Structures are given as C-alpha cells and as structure tokens.
Amino acid sequence: MIQSNDSINSRLPSVIEFFSKDVAEFKRQLTQLESEIDKDAIPQHNDEFHQRTLAAFKQSQESCRAFERAHESEPDLIKEVQARFREETSPWFSQSWIGNRARTKPSGFAGDYEMLVKLYEEETPARGIGAYIDLCISELPLANAVRGRKDMVREYLLNEITSREGDLRIMDIACGPCREFLDWPEFEGRNIEVVAMDNDPVALEYIEAKVASQLPPSTTLKPVRFNAMRARNAEATKSKYGTFDIIYSVGLADYLTDEHLVGIFSGLGETLSDGGALVIAFKDTDQYDETPYQWHLDWFFYQRTVEDVLNIYEMAGFNTAKMELTRDRTEIIVNYASHRAPDCIRRLDPAEVSRPSRSGRIAKNGKVVEN
Numbered sequence: 542m543i544q545s546n547d548s549i550n551s552r553l554p555s556v557i558e559f560f561s562k563d564v565a566e567f568k569r570q571l572t573q574l575e576s577e578i579d580k581d582a583i584p585q586h587n588d589e590f591h592q593r594t595l596a597a598f599k600q601s602q603e604s605c606r607a608f609e610r611a612h613e614s615e616p617d618l619i620k621e622v623q624a625r626f627r628e629e630t631s632p633w634f635s636q637s638w639i640g641n642r643a644r645t646k647p648s649g650f651a652g653d654y655e656m657l658v659k660l661y662e663e664e665t666p667a668r669g670i671g672a673y674i675d676l677c678i679s680e681l682p683l684a685n686a687v688r689g690r691k692d693m694v695r696e697y698l699l700n701e702i703t704s705r706e707g708d709l710r711i712m713d714i715a716c717g718p719c720r721e722f723l724d725w726p727e728f729e730g731r732n733i734e735v736v737a738m739d740n741d742p743v744a745l746e747y748i749e750a751k752v753a754s755q756l757p758p759s760t761t762l763k764p765v766r767f768n769a770m771r772a773r774n775a776e777a778t779k780s781k782y783g784t785f786d787i788i789y790s791v792g793l794a795d796y797l798t799d800e801h802l803v804g805i806f807s808g809l810g811e812t813l814s815d816g817g818a819l820v821i822a823f824k825d826t827d828q829y830d831e832t833p834y835q836w837h838l839d840w841f842f843y844q845r846t847v848e849d850v851l852n853i854y855e856m857a858g859f860n861t862a863k864m865e866l867t868r869d870r871t872e873i874i875v876n877y878a879s880h881r882a883p884d885c886i887r888r889l890d891p892a893e894v895s896r897p898s899r900s901g902r903i904a905k906n907g908k909v910v911e912n
C-alpha cells in the first residue's frame with residue numbers, strides 16, 4: 542500500500558501507477574517466492590527459485606528504468622520515489638546480505654572491504670529468499686566487473702614486476718581486502734614492498750591477518766591507515782612514505798568528485814619515482830545500466846565516460862595522449878595507466894584546460910560545474 546505522502550503521491554498519476562502496478566507486482570512476486578522458499582535454503586545456481594527471483598528482479602529493474610526515463614528532468618522526484626521504493630521492498634532486501642549492507646552502510650560506505658570480500662567469494666551468509674536475492678545481485682554486470690577488475694590489476698602488477706628489474710615499491714590506495722595478493726608468487730632475490738593504504742581500520746586488520754601473513758618472503762605488505770585526500774600533498778606523502786614505482790587505486794575513484802580527483806592525481810604523479818606508473822580504475826558509464834545499483838541497492842557512483850575521465854587527467858597535468866587504457870573482461874572497467882617520464886606528466890596551469898564532460902565540467906577556477 543502507498544502511504545500518504547503528499548510530496549510524491551499528489552504530484553503525478555505516474556507515481557501512483559508506478560507503486561500500485563509495478564512495485565506492487567514486484568512485491569507480490571517476492572511474497573510468493575518467500576512463501577515457497579525454505580527459510581534455511583541455500584540457493585542453487587539456475588534452480589527454479591533462482592530463475593524466478595531473477596525474472597522478478599529484472600522486471601523490476603525495467604520498470605524502475607522506465608520510470609526514471611519518463612522523469613529524467615526531475616531528479617528530486619526520482620530521489621524521493623527511489624527512497625519510497627526501497628522502503629516498500631525492504632522486507633525482502635533486508636534479508637539479502639548484500640542488499641542490506643548496501644542499503645544500511647555500516648561503514649558509512651556501500652563498497653567497504655567486507656562487501657568486496659563477499660563479491661569476490663560469491664558466497665552469502667543469508668539463507669532463503671535473501672540468499673536468492675544475493676545470488677541475483679552477485680551476477681549483476683558490476684559484480685562481474687568488480688571481479689574482472691581485481692583479476693586485471695593482479696595481472697598488471699605481475700607483468701610490471703616481471704618486466705622491471707630489482708626491488709620495487711608499490712602503493713595501493715584504498716586497498717580494501719587486498720585480494721589481488723592472494724596466492725602471490727615468489728620473486729626470488731627481489732624485494733617487493735607494498736604499502737597498502739585504506740582509511741578503514743577494520744580493512745587493515747583483515748589484510749594484516751589474512752593477506753600479509755601468507756605472502757612469500759620476497760613480498761612484504763604493510764597496512765597503513767591513510768585518507769586518499771592526503772595524497773594531494775605530494776611533499777607530505779613523500780616525506781612520510783617515500784616515492785613509488787607503481788601507485789594504483791582500484792574501486793575508489795568512482796566515489797570521488799572531479800575536483801578531488803584532480804588534486805589527488807596531481808599529487809600522485811609527483812609521488813612516483815622516475816619511470817614509475819600510476820594506474821587508476823574507473824567504471825565506464827557507457828558500458829552498464831546503473832538502475833539496480835541506484836534503485837535496489839542505494840549504491841551510487843559518479844557516472845563518467847572515458848572522455849570525462851581523460852578530462853580530469855588533463856586538468857591534473859597529465860598528457861592523456863601518452864596514457865594507456867585497458868579494459869577488464871567485462872569491458873566495464875577501464876584502467877588508466879600513466880608514467881612519470883618525459884612528456885607524460887606536464888605541469889599545467891589548470892586555467893589552460895576546460896573541456897566539457899557529462900558528469901560536470903571543470904571550470905577555469907578548477908571547480909566542478911554541473912552541465
């Protein structure tokens with residue numbers, strides 16, 4: 542039932558129709574599934590309940606997408622309707638481990654290290670209907686992309702270490718659970734030092750216990766509490782931690798504003814050793830539909846195209862013509878690699894560059910202006 546809410550219900554018949562037809566149908570299907578699925582059931586991939594939960598979830602995504610398209614020019618209305626949608630579907634989504642964690646954000650952030658561990662392991666502590674919802678969420682395009690991203694960065698690191706000689710220093714910003722270092726090979730006679738930085742102390746405890754302790758002798762991993770915003774000050778970072786041959790960050794940039802990223806990239810460029818590489822992963826908004834993350838999970842990212850991201854790098858003084866872009870196996874994630882080498886990072890007055898972008902362009906004063 543729709544409760545009285547003047548701010549949305551009285552405004553548009555389409556809102557009433559959305560809740561009384563589309564959302565009601567989704568709730569009816571979830572109620573039916575809940576009555577049939579054993580509350581202790583462990584989902585089996587592709588069994589009848591999985592297929593039916595998935596069909597209901599997809600149908601709901603379509604109706605949410607259609608509502609959003611019809612009201613594109615009314616972001617406040619969409620926000621309100623999304624909140625009501627989540628309220629109405631909470632009896633089922635609160636039973637899903639991923640759905641509940643994304644919506645309640647116990648770490649203040651939907652994509653915390655524990656969420657990432659669940660997405661990597663594709664296992665849920667939930668049972669019954671909640672576990673079936675988890676199964677559907679962990680098959681969403683972005684969940685596959687997160688796994689592809691982790692495999693891509695691991696491959697990148699292994700290739701870089703193999704192609705370079707001698708000791709190496711690596712900085713991992715917003716390292717989360719550091720799963721790319723599991724089953725890590727030995728590099729005999731070399732010293733690979735990884736400074737793993739995150740602002741979540743619980744993530745750091747996790748990597749100390751589960752990752753650092755199982756690395757072979759040639760690699761050491763040092764967990765460090767660090768707010769990525771501090772990377773804007775290269776002098777402070779260098780005096781405390783030194784310079785690095787590889788600096789990378791995977792899974793953070795999509796949550797930060799253009800303005801913050803410009804400062805961070807500029808600082809990180811200066812924190813590289815000569816010949817060092819800076820690698821940052823972004824989601825490509827042209828490659829996925831954001832509906833289920835925003836509507837069903839309350840999980841938002843900045844929606845950026847490749848052009849938007851290159852614009853940020855230009856603003857930070859990078860020569861984007863010299864950058865290497867690689868995609869993960871899902872094609873959703875793009876890794877942007879740049880090097881501290883002649884012509885690759887140039888010091889620019891930000892006022893010289895201003896290119897429009899979809900997510901908001903950067904004005905001459907360096908501030909983000911919404912398009």
Ligand SMILES: C[S@@+](CC[C@H](N)C(=O)[O-])C[C@H]1O[C@@H](n2cnc3c(N)ncnc32)[C@H](O)[C@@H]1O
Nearest residue numbers: 652654657715716717739740741768769791792
């Ligand atoms: C989506 S996870 C990615 C973790 C890891 N890089 C991976 O790909 O598995 C994002 C991580 O960013 C961390 N984080 C969020 N804001 C941060 C900040 N301002 N500084 C440092 N870490 C941050 C979170 O604690 C979380 O561990």
